[in-house]
Amino acid sequence: MTTENDTAMDAAKPISLTDQQAKIANHKDGPLIVLAGAGSGKTATLVARTGRLLEQGVPPRTILITTFSRKAATEIKNRLVAQYGWEGEDVRVDTFHGMGFRFMQEYKEHFGLTPDRQWAILNENDQRRTLNEIAKELAEDADLELKDLRKPLKEGLSLWSLMKQDCKCPANMSDAIIELDKKRAMQKGVSPNAEAVTVQDRIVAQTLVKYEEQKRKEGYLDFDDLLLQPTRCLVKYPNIAVGMSMQHEYIMVDESQDTNLVQYLMMQQIGQHHKNVVMVGDDDQSIYRWRGAKVANLRRFIKDFDAPIARLEENFRSHANIVNSASSLIQHNQKRLPKKPFSATQSGEAPELTISDTDRAMALNMVDQVVEMQAKGIPLNDIAILYRTNRMTTVLEPAFKQAGIPYTVVGGMSFYERQEIQAVQACARIAYKHDDWNALKFLQPYIDGVGKKGMADTIERLKKDNLNLLQFMLHEAPQQYGKAGIRLREMVEGIYTNAYAKHDPTPEGAYNMAKHLIQWMKDGPMKMLDREKDDVMRVRRSQNLDQLIHEIGQARPNDFFQYMLEAPLSDYMASKENVEHVTLSTVHRSKGLEWPHVMIAGFSDGLMPLEPGRLQGRTPQKQQVESDDDDDGGRPEEERCLAYVAATRAMETLSLHHADMYHFPGSEPVCLDVSPYADEMNIVFAPEVAHNVGKPGSTTLEPEPPSPQTHQDLEDEEIARLIMG
């Protein structure tokens, strides 16, 4: 949303390209890797190349652009449509996950599913619940409690996910134990030691193996399945891969530094026949290694495809001072592909560092700075505040709220993760996939008199006796379960009459169904809104539901069920589009976006980088341990990439904010030093500090505590500076 201004502008008229860009845009057949620095206009170049292909008569449907997020996909799609009309509309722009899902639906029979059996995607809630249930049972056998397994299970799941992204998914417990141990060792930089496996580890491994089995049996997919299963299928059935490659004659992979191994292999399987693949990426901006992304994919592509290298090094986005600071920072990373970013634009203001006593004071200073900018006539939409971790919002939000400055928090929870939206999803899922027990569990809190236990027992019966949901709920449940049974029937009946029976696979049908279904959920026996005690929340939930209806009206999907089914893959955020607002976002979420004025909150050693004092290159003990992960410089380098990404979002001004002390809810107060990146960026101190309120938990002996100044002082100083020029 934040870049809508420039998107609209860029989209309106095809941009004139530089020679470098034009060369890439004119590349037609064969592989190519594009190392595109921050702000180098890579999206514009990709769009232009698509245009050239269309001009040369390449059918739009055979052009595929994969992006990192739905949001990025939508943005590219919008530009294509704006510039090339219906042809642009027909170009495929999608995430790997989205592609995978559609692929699996098309080739259902290759995944051991009968055509009448439906898939559903497990969202994070479903996943956690499923794992807990399996683990609980196993834990009881071993005389353990679920809570003893919480942490190991969480860790195990993330390792499991990483393994699946590396195309490994052990099918039995002993393999699982070994592989999990290996992966854990690799993460921690120690040697694997299968001897030291604890009871908890065994149960976790067993849980995960069972989880996989259960998913397959019941027709569920998690995020990793959407990549792993199609890729395996493509490898196993080369004729399908050939078919796919004929469907996708030209492939462009955006943000390819953040693709993982499965994604790479998926691309390779499809692309290897014609080799018309363009990978675009920037190893300096690889910030997702922690979840399996492999920068080595860039090098691997060069080797596998024998791809020539093209570079986009000129930064059109940022003033020279920002570019210089940022590149001086990133040069401290050892492992990077050679490149020399530069900016030909005016030098602009140098990045500034402001130091406050406490997090609260920092927030107030940032608010002040925003107010100043506002006074200069800068629109709020031009300002973004970036931070490393979401909990920074607990400090920032109150400050902005109090000052009455409109803001939007990006991240945290996405629209589709909200309870009320997930409830709608659950109804859609049940209507679409009658045996979606997970969805049924999700609706349990909305059924009076039916608790967790009651629902679990009912589902157990349905599963065991292989009963039809509708049949059972409509006829047997009311007789067998009394009042609760009647409630169950009401719910299923409602879903049946409002969704299933009204199914009409057209955009209008989808819209109407959403309207009816949601109306019923609000007013019917589920009484979704009545249940909410908090007035503010009730209004918000109601608005969210209305927003969903509106969204479906806009998106015009051909099928309501399909749309809701893919909701977990969507990163749509409901935001106040029409109100001018400051954007608050994590650095991760800011990838690919830009703002004239960027402020970084929490520029401290321990927040950015997150682990303090660990800057000396690679983590110490990392060696000998199996080197299929040769690529990166480990965590410290990734942290620097993050700071680099944050800094390069700025077009005109960049200001960094550090506080000596942070006190986040739920954890002890901490005193932190200024981020070591300040030096690496050659930052000048801006010693004026307006707010030094609050009480430092312990005194810090930082570069002489700046004398507290009042709000007024700051303004005077600012005015003086402006007058002086």
Add this chain to the structure above:
DNA sequence: TCTATCAATATTTTT
């Protein structure tokens, strides 16, 4: 025995 309700608690980054 199961459900509903209230207080406590925890937060790296997310397709």
Add this chain to the structure above:
DNA sequence: TATTGATAGA
């Protein structure tokens, strides 16, 4: 801000 855990109530 959810989810989880303890407790009272049906």
